Amino acid sequence: MIEVLTTGPQNTVQDLGRSLYRNIGVAISGAMDGLALRVGNRLLGNPDGLAALEVQTFPLRVRFGADTAIALTGADGQAQLDDQPLLPWWAVTVKAGQTLSISYPRSGARVYLCVAGGIDVPELMGSRSTSLRGGFGGFEGRVLQAGDVLATGATAALPLPAGGLGVRPPVQAMAEVFASDPDGTVLLRAIPAGEYGLFERDQQRFWRQPWKISAQSNRTGYRLSGEPIVPHTTMEMRSYGLVPGVVQVPPGGEPIIQLSDANTAGGYPKIAGVIDADLWRLGQAAIGSRIRFVEAGPQEAIAAEQAIEAYLEDVQRLRAMF
Incomplete structure (x- = not known):
């Protein structure tokens, strides 16, 4: 269980989206950075497509109701678990009662909070993604609000090494494939x-x-x-x-x-x-x-x-x- 303590106005539950219903006017939705979502889930031993929190407005503060494991990928949101800094692109175990805070990113635009077993919201048309324009999917078809309580999947967290486990961000690991101009363009x-x-x-x-x-x-x-x-x-x-x-x-x-x-x-x-x-x-x-x-x-x-x-x-x- 995850309790939302503080949230910005546009944070939602997303997975990899629903791709089979465009012929009836249903948008794909899903994570804006699907690669970050997939990496976060793999760090936890989850299937790639489990739902996570897409955080694009800040700050976000959540409290964990049970022992579990989480991964933070995407933007560097200067995250802290209680008072301890957490690295981006990193998975760690958390204890019941601990609080996670994510602030405005140093770089990037969206942080993905993945959890062992995924965010457990109802599946609709093959996806748990939030469709804000349609008002369905995700958590009650809407953005997250303070006081929301999110269930997590029943899958037990796989063991992580002491101190957690992380990977090089894709922009670094694949720099020769995904280039930017020297001025950051x-x-x-x-x-x-x-x-x-x-x-x-x-x-x-x-x-x-x-x-x-x-x-x-x-x-x-x-x-x-x-x-x-x-x-x-x-x-x-x-x-x-x-x-x-x-x-x-x-x-x-x-x-x-x-x-x-x-x-x-x-x-x-x-x-x-x-x-x-x-x-x-x-x-x-x-x-x-x-x-x-x-x-x-x-x-x-x-x-x-x-x-x-x-x-x-x-x-x-x-x-x-x-």
Whole structure:
């Protein structure tokens, strides 16, 4: 059992999402940084898809009602267990009555609090993720509030070494695969999409210029600020299916990247699609930070996916040692 003592306004229960119901208008939802969730669960010996807390507004304070084990992944939230600092990307055992505090991150945007056995909320359409727009899933279909009490799964915590167990963050462990500019601009690989040809005059500027993540961004999509790009001709489009990563260009010319709570259909021209392997980086890109698109193809996307799987296998092997 986990009791929520203090929470920001947008913290929710998330797993890896529900992907089989987009044909009836149900968004995928799920963790914005699915890689962090998977690593946290593997550090605890959980299946990858067990539900955890996605913390994106701070501070968060929770109290544990029973002995268990937890893992903190994603952003470095300057966490403390009672008065003792906890490292990010680390798993530790906790005792009944202990309090965990997570503060505004030193880096990154979202912290994932995974627990042995996962957060035990009802499964709906194959997932325990919260759909805020639909008002279902997660904990009563809403954001967490002070006083909420969350049940945890019955799976017993696997033993951890004294002092806990941690891994190198993926941005360090896979630095050669997931690069950033020296000024901190996040580089996102994207593949040209269906209406790319409509932007012939502005294609190079789309790739070349840095884009700023605007304040009008959320789990549905990141709106980007920069010099607008416009199609060379106006066309009326029928709505088409959307998935996370699609980069649309509304009439104002500033792109929108669809994310975890993406609409299931839309009609703006799509200029590109961010590869799946890079979406976790967007989940850790805070409002106001800068990104730049890098033109890629299927082979780069496959290589990035393979690097992630190799990293996760390393985490699995490390956990199996204890």
